Amino acid sequence: MNMKDENNITLASEELNVAQQVLEGEGETWVILRWKEQVSAEPISEVLSASAEEFNCYVDYKSIEKSYYRGQIDIVVNYNTSDLNSMDIAAKEVGEEEYFCRQLFYSGKGIETESFDREQLLQETGFSTLMEDGKPSERREKITKGDRAWEVQSPWGAWLWGTGEEQEATIKKVHVAQVGLYSILVEVVIKLEIRQDVSENEKQSIASAVEEETIYNIKDDSIEEVLGMPIARGFWSCAYKINDKKLILKNFKKIVMVYVSSIKGGERLRVASTVKEERMLIEEGFEMFCPVNIKVIKSNEEIILMSSRTLLHREVNYCMLKWELKKKQ
Amino acid sequence: MKNVATILVKKAFKKGYAKSSLNAFFFLTIRKHDTYHMERRGCMDMNGLSTGRRSIKNMGKSNFAGIEGFPSEVLQKYKINVTEGKKENKFWLIKSREKSYAAWEYTSNIEILEMSLKWQDYLRQNGFTKILPYVKTATGENYVKVNKKNYYITEFIEGKPLDFQRREDLLELARTLAEIYACSRNFEYEKIGEKEISWLKIKQDRLTELLFFYQYLSDKKLINDYERLYMENFKTYYNRGQEAIEKMVMAGYNPSNKAQTIVLMGNFLEENIVKINSDLMFLHATSCIKGPMIMDLSLLLCMCLPKHKWDWELAKDIIMEYQKKVQLNMNEKYMLLAQLYFPRRFWMYSYRYFKGDGELNNITEKLKKYLYETYWQDKCLNKLENWMLEEENNEYEG
Numbered sequence: 001m002n003m004k005d006e007n008n009i010t011l012a013s014e015e016l017n018v019a020q021q022v023l024e025g026e027g028e029t030w031v032i033l034r035w036k037e038q039v040s041a042e043p044i045s046e047v048l049s050a051s052a053e054e055f056n057c058y059v060d061y062k063s064i065e066k067s068y069y070r071g072q073i074d075i076v077v078n079y080n081t082s083d084l085n086s087m088d089i090a091a092k093e094v095g096e097e098e099y100f101c102r103q104l105f106y107s108g109k110g111i112e113t114e115s116f117d118r119e120q121l122l123q124e125t126g127f128s129t130l131m132e133d134g135k136p137s138e139r140r141e142k143i144t145k146g147d148r149a150w151e152v153q154s155p156w157g158a159w160l161w162g163t164g165e166e167q168e169a170t171i172k173k174v175h176v177a178q179v180g181l182y183s184i185l186v187e188v189v190i191k192l193e194i195r196q197d198v199s200e201n202e203k204q205s206i207a208s209a210v211e212e213e214t215i216y217n218i219k220d221d222s223i224e225e226v227l228g229m230p231i232a233r234g235f236w237s238c239a240y241k242i243n244d245k246k247l248i249l250k251n252f253k254k255i256v257m258v259y260v261s262s263i264k265g266g267e268r269l270r271v272a273s274t275v276k277e278e279r280m281l282i283e284e285g286f287e288m289f290c291p292v293n294i295k296v297i298k299s300n301e302e303i304i305l306m307s308s309r310t311l312l313h314r315e316v317n318y319c320m321l322k323w324e325l326k327k328k329q
Numbered sequence: 330m331k332n333v334a335t336i337l338v339k340k341a342f343k344k345g346y347a348k349s350s351l352n353a354f355f356f357l358t359i360r361k362h363d364t365y366h367m368e369r370r371g372c373m374d375m376n377g378l379s380t381g382r383r384s385i386k387n388m389g390k391s392n393f394a395g396i397e398g399f400p401s402e403v404l405q406k407y408k409i410n411v412t413e414g415k416k417e418n419k420f421w422l423i424k425s426r427e428k429s430y431a432a433w434e435y436t437s438n439i440e441i442l443e444m445s446l447k448w449q450d451y452l453r454q455n456g457f458t459k460i461l462p463y464v465k466t467a468t469g470e471n472y473v474k475v476n477k478k479n480y481y482i483t484e485f486i487e488g489k490p491l492d493f494q495r496r497e498d499l500l501e502l503a504r505t506l507a508e509i510y511a512c513s514r515n516f517e518y519e520k521i522g523e524k525e526i527s528w529l530k531i532k533q534d535r536l537t538e539l540l541f542f543y544q545y546l547s548d549k550k551l552i553n554d555y556e557r558l559y560m561e562n563f564k565t566y567y568n569r570g571q572e573a574i575e576k577m578v579m580a581g582y583n584p585s586n587k588a589q590t591i592v593l594m595g596n597f598l599e600e601n602i603v604k605i606n607s608d609l610m611f612l613h614a615t616s617c618i619k620g621p622m623i624m625d626l627s628l629l630l631c632m633c634l635p636k637h638k639w640d641w642e643l644a645k646d647i648i649m650e651y652q653k654k655v656q657l658n659m660n661e662k663y664m665l666l667a668q669l670y671f672p673r674r675f676w677m678y679s680y681r682y683f684k685g686d687g688e689l690n691n692i693t694e695k696l697k698k699y700l701y702e703t704y705w706q707d708k709c710l711n712k713l714e715n716w717m718l719e720e721e722n723n724e725y726e727g
Contacts, residue, residue: 016550089698099616121682121689123689123690179557183561
């Protein structure tokens, strides 16, 4: 049984969590780590490199349906600074500015944000940035005191939901950006994954296979690359269509897009999401009781970036049901 | 006319004038010559306005329209025989056969204009003559109101503009400033301007605005470098502002104490001050406001020191030059430091950003330079503070 679901959905940007942002989906978890700090007393002129000194991961706890991963990460950022002594500090009109400042200071009517059109002021950064694919190479030489280097060390941890063959945790992107005269931002995105192939045994319990093709839009950002789309389902409810002998499954589905923003400056490893209601119609699903376990496995996932704000997402979702009382053959 | 011009050009070349200045000279000569003939023919009135025929100022136009952008009704109120006039950067330059004048449009609070003109009278009575005097109308009024705008006319003298890069100019300006204070400290202005200005409150309000701006941005994605710079540096500058306010309080500033408040010159723009021989002359003095007398000195330092990388020796010399005429007490010194510490321009750039006033790249670049400047400013102010304390200790021990 195949169904085709076509949609056009708008994703809303999520707020950025500093330190650690975890995005859990079925069979995959994305961890975004962020550090932002004033690292230098002199103005930074350029970000030179970023390297991973250490990256490890182990499973700390495991149950039937989920595992808890722990790890440690250590990133070193090298940068250059400018010499304040050789810099020209005074604009030509600095005297006039001070004069007008005095006038405005006295007569200023105050700042109002109501008439302020901030969207018009979106602008790419003039500060230096760096984007590395995968785990950046380790530094060979040790950092010595006085080097223009910033080292960040952090433990991290996240749940990974689902059963199957566990894959090695991988760093997908490292982004370093100068965010001010003296501050640096580091973003790292880690992916935890379980390979969820449908086994021969499980194929027996497939109740439906839904091929989904959805167009997602984003309004307030611009996408350079989509890293992944974890999907989490919850709040299941069942109902029967007695006359047709069909089972109706209803649930909420949270779709999250982890992506790289094409606007340089500040945080670029970003997240947008939406929640929608999902409804599946299972033919020949008429039973005395509701299923005790529902499992959805996605397969053949394909993400096509159509424009900087639109993407096409294709996948096939296999829905597997388990009843407490064995289904009559 | 051609012959006159040719002779003049030849003479000028013999005298070695540069070509550019020659053009101006040639033009002015013809204009004066022609105006002279027009006056003889009786086609100009007492204010230099045409009475029917075309003036040389407006050749090519069918009707006489006075000086470009300047209302002719204003000129009619003055006893000035205008021979020519043109728009300069901030004023209209008017010339009669005897003198040159500057006509100014005034758009701010009229009470301040009235206070300023009375203050200038007071200064002149007390022997301070370094502000070009304003001219009264034929009926004895100080200014003229036309179409809801106010105009006043001052005498005008050509001179070399002040140069903030020159140490001598700055020291001379400090001396002049001290003279102004010495001549005007007893000026009574109670009846002019009812509102008392509390600079303490104004400063606190501005800091609150900075805080408001910070809170507005703190839960948003920063969308440009201006916002990043602002958020990165807000806390430092906010604390700096609070420190400045504390210093003002420690200096015993009390807005209701009228003895502490005087009329301030408030305008040390290079274009407003000309050098005539070794003397300085203010073209006008209508930007004045009321405040503690030290605010003028602090404004002067804030305007000129960035161009000298906040050279503390220069700052000290300017203050010492000022003190030759007006000795500062400890409270006034503290007050001066408080004014210098306050992050006014940090506030101004955010104000302009939020008002959409000016190009974003320009404001960002200026903010960046201001942040660099603070490094030098801090060094300078630390040394100044130590020097002031030492000076005070020496006096105490002495």
